[in-house]
Amino acid sequence: MNVYATLILAFGMSMDAFAAAIGKGASLYRPSVKEAIRTGLIFGVIEALTPLIGWGVGIAASRYVMAWDHWVAFTLLLILGARMIVEGGRGKARTAEPPERHGFWLLAATALATSLDAMAVGVGLAFLQVNIVTTALAIGATTMIMASVGILLGRFLGPVMGKWAEIFGGVVLIGIGTTILLEHLGVLG
Numbered sequence: 001m002n003v004y005a006t007l008i009l010a011f012g013m014s015m016d017a018f019a020a021a022i023g024k025g026a027s028l029y030r031p032s033v034k035e036a037i038r039t040g041l042i043f044g045v046i047e048a049l050t051p052l053i054g055w056g057v058g059i060a061a062s063r064y065v066m067a068w069d070h071w072v073a074f075t076l077l078l079i080l081g082a083r084m085i086v087e088g089g090r091g092k093a094r095t096a097e098p099p100e101r102h103g104f105w106l107l108a109a110t111a112l113a114t115s116l117d118a119m120a121v122g123v124g125l126a127f128l129q130v131n132i133v134t135t136a137l138a139i140g141a142t143t144m145i146m147a148s149v150g151i152l153l154g155r156f157l158g159p160v161m162g163k164w165a166e167i168f169g170g171v172v173l174i175g176i177g178t179t180i181l182l183e184h185l186g187v188l189g
Contacts (some may be wrong), residue, residue, distance in 0.1 A: 025154020054122025
């Protein structure tokens with residue numbers, strides 16, 4: 001794989017994280033650059049690790065991973081998205097300030113759910129002549145940048161959206177999960 005193909009792959013793999021980060025940023029109270037970078041690092045590291053894991057699994061048992069990855073991603077994103085929608089719809093109308101940051105485990109679960117497609121890509125890369133470490137680092141770095149930008153973009157959307165920001169974020173996560181599922185089922189091409 002040449003440099004351009006690697007960059008295109010990295011950009012494509014980071015788009016789910018970007019969309020999820022916008023929703024996460026919109027549900028926070030004025031997320032700082034520090035929080036954006038923290039979120040970007042969490043998303044980027046997980047997105048870099050999943051193709052490596054997929055590559056290793058691809059060597060051993062690719063058909064099993066590819067048969068279930070889309071269902072796992074869909075389920076995780078559905079649960080996380082539904083949780084955000086319920087929290088946003090509880091009628092708190094933002095009387096209390098929204099959080100200034102999300103917990104590590106919530107971000108890690110969201111990052112994992114949005115990076116399972118990168119694991120499947122890693123499985124496919126196991127059958128090609130690629131430098132998997134370089135490819136995984138490119139995917140992770142691109143995801144880190146895109147997720148950080150997404151948080152900051154969400155910062156501007158949050159005040160405009162008010163109490164709907166968390167609901168919007170939940171809908172985005174469910175939409176990403178549904179898209180992953182439909183693509184793997186062949187409904188979307």
